[in-house]
Amino acid sequence: MSKGLPKRSEDYSAWYNELVKRAELAETSEVRGCMVIKPYGYAIWEKMQAQLDKMFKATGHTNAYFPLFIPKSYLSKEADHVEGFAKECAVVTHHRLKNAEDGSGVVVDPEAKLEEELIVRPTSETVIWNSYKNWIQSYRDLPLLINQWANVVRWELRTRLFLRTAEFLWQEGHTAHATREEAVEETVRMMNVYAEFAEKHMALPVLRGVKTESERFAGALDTYCIEALMQDGKALQAGTSHFLGQNFAKAFDVKFATKEGGLEHVWGTSWGVSTRLMGALIMAHSDDNGLVLPPKLAPIQVVIVPIFRKSEELEAISQKVAGIKEQLEELGVSVKFDDRDTHKPGWKFAEYELKGVPLRLAMGPRDLENGTVEIARRDTLEKQTYQFDEALPQTIKKLLDTIQEEVYNKALQFREEKTYRVDSYEEMKEVLEEKGGFISAHWDGTAETEAKIKEETKATIRCIPLNNEQEEGKCIYSGKPSSQRVIFAKAY
Template structure:
């Protein structure tokens, strides 16, 4: 099976694009900027979704669903919000088509113009807070902890599968609280949920931080984020959690009766991750042979490939494999027995290597005689012959656990080796240009300086790291006093 994937060193962008397609994760659709997520890609997203949904529910959240269409007037109620999303909105203006008089097809019926245009949701704060006005009357209704799994549309001119598409899948949490502190605690809690998921399941280390005022979510008082480093030295924002203050509560007049008998606006948060995490998963771990998937998110954790020449050999191997498969599944391991006779074992090996299946077992007639199996691990491409004794299923489970940790440690080492502290602008420009990575440097706190650095180097302040120690210094650009270093990088 010829993979036909460029190397990362040769062309990282082409490597990524081809890998997404060759590994059967997704493909472009006929609608510009939109993608078709194929079954194998969607099965990875489903595993992500299942783990995140479990974590959300463990923290007291419940799922709901809100309309895809948002009245235009809703977006006008929160000034910063509409300004932040106005250029990305898709707008529905008519509700009917009709046949063209010349028989050329269908056209928009001019008589079917909507009285008020509808926005295809770019995010749901406005439509959700409009509902919250009816749901929240008293302190007894708080906190309100809602999440929804949905699709959104943000019109994009330059797109890339998973990383930036016009339509994408995501979850968005929207919560309402009685006090400012409760809302801040919620915002920080959900950031930690995201960080835990990305580190423990996606095996990607992240930096937790605050966005600068210019990079905040439109309508938020603070935006918290997690930043991950990809193999080409660029950063990728892997999740955000927003403290909304009372901005949307005031815009939609969401008030509650307090215990003391007063009437106050509630405090809000919103938080979300999207199918962009699929892009992060691919770029953080994969190699020139194909995907490398952390076992916790691999749709198939173990694939068993039989090697046989005769039907008799196949039947004997199948008997053994079916017993082994049941034992592995009892341990919660997802197993595929590839019994196809339409492809040779070598072709299958290449296919599962490309798709990032963590462990491959090859079993032939000689293995049956010796009660052994060839065990190949995807992350290091190492092979070994192991006895298929009573401990064999547990050994495979232990191997998967070891691989999960090993993949994380490799990414963590890469992040550390590609993180630098710089103290002057010339050094900063050299590092950002080549080899890139995370750069910790002093910044004077002004939007003017932030903009200048971005214009001159294409590097942005990814975040102000949380819990970073105070450190007196001078801004690398302006020379003005600074009290801490911030994280710079070029980013997706």
């Protein structure tokens, strides 16, 4: 199954693309720039979605759904927003097709031109704030905490499965508050929710920080983010949370009556993560043999592979493992018993290794006689024989917890080894060229310097870390005074 999979060290991009396809996560679509998420890939996304949804609801948010189509005039109401997304918008201009007169197929009916063009949503701030205008009248209506699970379209020219596609799946939260302080608190809270999800469920260590002005979301006053490091030394933005100020409230005239009897514009936030997290999951943990999935997000956490030649042997093994399968499922562990007689055990081993199943149990006739089972860990590829007794379900559960922790620790150690403090521009260029990773360096705070560094090195400021220590220094590019370090990296 994994034979011929490109090596990460030789061609990381080819390794990633081939792994996504061979592990049956997704494939390219005939529709340019779009992807088909296959059942195994979608099962991982469903686990992500379920956990995030639980965390959103625990912080007081409820789900709603808003239209896919946005009137063009809505995007014109917030200048920075439309400028930020204008080049990525897909536009609907007609509402009907008709048969071609020459019989060649269907054509757009020129008589069916829309009075106002519709934009296929690249993000939903405008259409949602247009609704909030009708939903919010008084301070009693606040805070309004809404999330939606949806698809969006951003017309990308260069695409890569999960990381950058013209259409992708995501969630987008949109909230309204009575005060600036409440809105900022919400923005930070949701960034922390994302960070907790990444670290505790994806086993992915992240940096929490604030984007520079030039890297902010279009229409936001501040963008908070979590940044992760992939195994090729490139950064990946794993989630963003935006403090919108009153920009959208003013654009759509969303006001509320205060307790004191006044009338004020509300304060807004928006925040989102997407199927890009699938790309992060793959690139942060997987190896040359295939996927390595943290148990909390693995669709199959334990697979049991019977080794048999005769139907009687399969029947005996099936009876033996039925009880433990049931016990594990009662502990919340997802288990698959693969009794297919169309594939040999070795082929199955390779398949589940490629698909990143955290634990594989193998049992044959000799194991039945000895009361044992072989357990293989996907993350370390270690195999060990265990007694098949009443303690086995708890042993397996503890092994899964250990794998979850150790996958995180391995990624954290990698990030620490790949984070460099540099004090000169030459040193920065050398690190970028030879090592990659996160670079902690002084920056003078100007957009001009930021743009020059990006132009010359392809590296961007990933974030200004939260709780950054004040440290007097000089900008690595301009030599001007700087009071803190920021994080540079090449990124996806």
